[in-house]
Amino acid sequence: AVKAALVSTGQAKVIINLADPAALLAPEAERLAAVEQVQAEVLAQLPAKDFSLVYRFIYAPSLAGAITPEGLDALLSLPHVVSVGLDLPVTGHLSQSLPALGADVVHNSYGLTGSGVNVAVLDSGIDTDHPDLSDDIVATACFAQNGCSPSAIPAEDENGHGTNVAGVITSGGRISPIGFAPDAGIVAVRVLGSNNTGFVSDWIRGLDWIIANRSALNIRIVNMSLGTFDLYPGGCEFEPSMQAAATDLAQLAAAGVTVFASTGNQGSANAISSPACISSVIAVGATYDSDMGREPDNGTYNDIFHGNWPVCFDGATSAQTVACFSNNSIVSDIAAPGARITSAGMGGGSSTYMGTSQASPTAAGVAALMLQSNGLLKPAEIEQILKNTGTPLLDPKSGRQIPEIHALRAVLATNPPTVSISGPITGRTQETYVFTATASTSFLSVPVIYTWQASGQATITHTAKLSDTITYTWPISGVQHITVTATNSLYSIANTHAISLYQKTRAGFDYSPASGVAPLAVDFTNTSTGDYDTCTWSFGDSHFSSACSNQKHVYRSPGVYAVGLSLSGKGGSDTFNIHRAIFVGFSGVITPSGGVITSTYDSTVYAFPANAFTGTVTVTHIPRDFAGLPLFGYLYSINHIFETRAVYSNGQPAQPVLTYTISVAYTDTERGPAVEQTLGFYTLSGSQWARAAASSANTRNKTVSVSARRLGAWAILGEVRRVYIPVLQRAPSGP
Structure with missing residues (x-):
């Protein structure tokens, strides 16, 4: 194509693509230096008479300019040159759509208006003092070989296309219909001349500027309602004329910037224009915004608009009709209303356009709403949400379905309910x-x-x-x-x-025997249930065990022992305690000559006279539990309850034949509320406690004693102290 152009004109506008000297996502300073160096090396080998430089791109390793046949031959011999393509001419692709897509609900019910999201619009510029746009302009720039505005603001619109496109995105609704994202910011980059045309190199230079200023201007979206006259059936990023643009667009996508572009208006069923055909761009086709009847009213679109517009018409239209003029291909992504769209116009008024140029900013405006709802969305996520929430429409000219976007569903999907x-x-x-x-x-x-x-x-x-x-x-x-x-x-x-x-932890255990004479071996059986893995046995005699298994413990001293088992684990914690569990007594041998048995445990002294027994016996003293014994009634126990037994060596039980004595020392603490003078030994008589006749208390040395002829169960009890309060009666009054 370049050689053919040189034959007819002797000079051609070209884009020279050089081998990329740095990774796309390399540090910015490193990449810029590498690109600049490779460009300089190529320019140094091109005679000025054979190449006239127009643009030396910043981020893409490419050059744009006019070249002669001799310059082309020189270029193709240089090792850095990958391809040379024509700098193709481009043009701008020429209310009811907003409520049709649910955007009014997004504004009014959810309070989303695009605030905080800036959109760069590469187009014919913008009416900078339009009442619906002026408060949304963030920055402007111009890169148009066909001429920038001679006014103080080079990006000032001299055609009207860019103003209408910007209004579709962000019109405030004062003069023209409200835009899809009325509070979004606009960065107006003019790349088209007053006749709405330009060159690929112009918008590559515009993209360069956007990359350089993206962070400072918070650019999240780029809209390109423009394209080449040439159409491409598939992805076009490797076309020589598009490689530099594709490089810049890939960098923007990697940086989180979502780019929309119109597919074009030639009515093609299987090809679209560039940059919509570049893979990092969301390609937008057009539908009607409502039931408009036949469109156009008479004749065909070519009859109305001439040029490259197709010889077609739509006999019936609706918001779900793909316009017959809308280009389509296998790389088309979405559709949006593009006919007829009234928005801001030059001179502070309104203008009505139709074309994929109006569909693309519709999608860009919806994306601004989505980003306000969820600022973490990546370009690929925005594209997928727009597709997934769209309404599938059949394009009859291609037989393929394309999703028409829906603002409300797309915004709701950015933060799906949970x-x-x-x-x-x-x-x-x-x-x-x-x-x-x-x-x-x-x-x-x-x-x-x-x-x-x-x-x-x-x-x-x-x-x-x-x-x-x-x-x-x-x-x-x-x-x-x-x-x-x-x-x-x-x-x-x-x-x-x-x-x-x-399983909830429940502590428990059984044991046997419960009483006996020291040393007493007791077997403990763990009957606990639940999910536990930590155990602590407390045997009451300052001995412990951490094993969860059954235990055998030997009590070596007389006493009444409390036993506890504490458990913990995934089933929780639990403790099982028996406060008076084990009763360990003492024993002594009494010969026919008599004797004394003394216990240091509970201060009990047994005195047996000579010949108290007819032979040698073993006398045992074992504490008793309260449980199972008759109630004491008005009597108070001072915690001395025990049973005395005697056996001969052959195991036969023995009873004394003479009177013996038992003496027990007590303390004031033990005495409690019992009347001290009433303390005495009691034995069971049926189901009642009866005081032994020969029992007495010595309050001076704090002992209680008894003289007895029988062995058995004993309890030292006393009468509960009673306090009497006399009742005073008032004497009768009167004479």
Whole structure:
């Protein structure tokens, strides 16, 4: 194509593509230096008479200018040169769409207007003092070989196309219809002349400027309602004329900038213009914005607009009709209303255009709403959401479907509604747990119906606002699942929560024997249940064990011992205590000559006279538990309850034949509320406690003693102190 142009004119406008000297995402300073160096090396080998430089691009390793046949031959011999393509001419691709796409709901119900999102518009410029646009202009620049505005602002629109496109995005609605993102900022980059034409190199230079100023100007979106006259059936990023543009556009996409471009208006079923055909660009075709009847009213689009417009018409139209003039191909991405679109016009008024040029800024405006809703969206995510939430439309000329975007559904999808469940993730059987469901604010309308389903539980339904709570108790261990479904007029969203339940820990033990003479060996059987892995046995005599198994413990001293077992683990903690569990006594041998047995444990002294027994016996003293004994009634125990036994060496029980004495020392603390003078030894008589006749208390040395002829169960009791308050009566009054 370049050689053919040289034959006819002797000189051609070209774009020279050089081998990329640095990675696309290399540090900016490193990449700029490398690009500048390779450009300088090529320019140094081109005679000035054979190449006239127009643009030395900043970010793309390319050059634009006019070349002679001799210059082309020299270029093609240089090692850095990858390709040379024509600098193709480009042109701009020439209310009811806003409510049709639900954008009015986005504005009014959700308060999203594109605020904080800046859109760069590469076009014919902008009417900088238009009442609907002036307050949204962030910056301007101009790169148009066909001439920038001679005014103080080079990007001032001299055609009207760019002003209409900018208005579709951000018109304030004062004069012309409101735009899709009325509070979005506009960075107007003029790359088309007053006749709405320019060159590929112009918008490459504009893209260079956008890359350099992207961060400072917070540019998140680029709209390019322009394109080449040449059409491409597929991706065109490797075409020599497009390589530099594709490099810049790829850098913008990598930096998080979403680029929209119009597919063109030639009515092609299988090819679209550039830059829409570049893979990092979202290619936008056009639909009608409403039922407009036949379009055009008479004849064909070519009859009306001439030039490259197709010889076609649409006999019936609606907001779901793909316009017959809209180019389509396998790389077309989405469609949006583009006919007829009234928006801002030059001179502060309104203008009506139709074409894919108006469809592309419609999509860009919707993207601005999406980014205000969720500023973390990446270009690929924006494209996918627009496609997924769009309405599939059939393009009859190609037989392919293309999704028409819908602003409301797209914005809602940027922060899809969710329902979360908060609550414990571990627990124990037989315990009650609270779970809370919270619907995200993007549910938007209340009431919300919460349907709760849980393992082994009945389904429960509540009606609430954006949160609801429920309680569950499970009898069995294992993983239990709780599912809640939140439903309102717009959504039905479910989520599931899992809780791992462990068998609740219950401590317990059996033991045998419960009483005996020291040293007493007691077997303890762990009867605990539940999920536990830590155990502590306390035997009451300052001895402990951390084993969870059954235990054997030997009590070597007389006493009454409390025993406890403490457990902990996934099933929780529990302790089982028996405060008077083990009763360990003492023993002594009494010969026929008599003797004394003394216990340091409970200050008990037995004195047996000679010949108290008919032979040698072993006398045992074993503490007794209160449990199972008759109630003391008005008597008070001072914690001396015991049983005395005697056996001969052959194991036969023995009873003394002479009177013996038992003496027990007590303390004031033990005495408690008992009247000291009434303390004495009591024995059981049937189901009643009876005082031994020969029992007495010595309050001076604090002992209680008894003289007895029988061995058996004893309790030292005293009468409870009683306080009497006399009742005083008032004497009768009067004479």
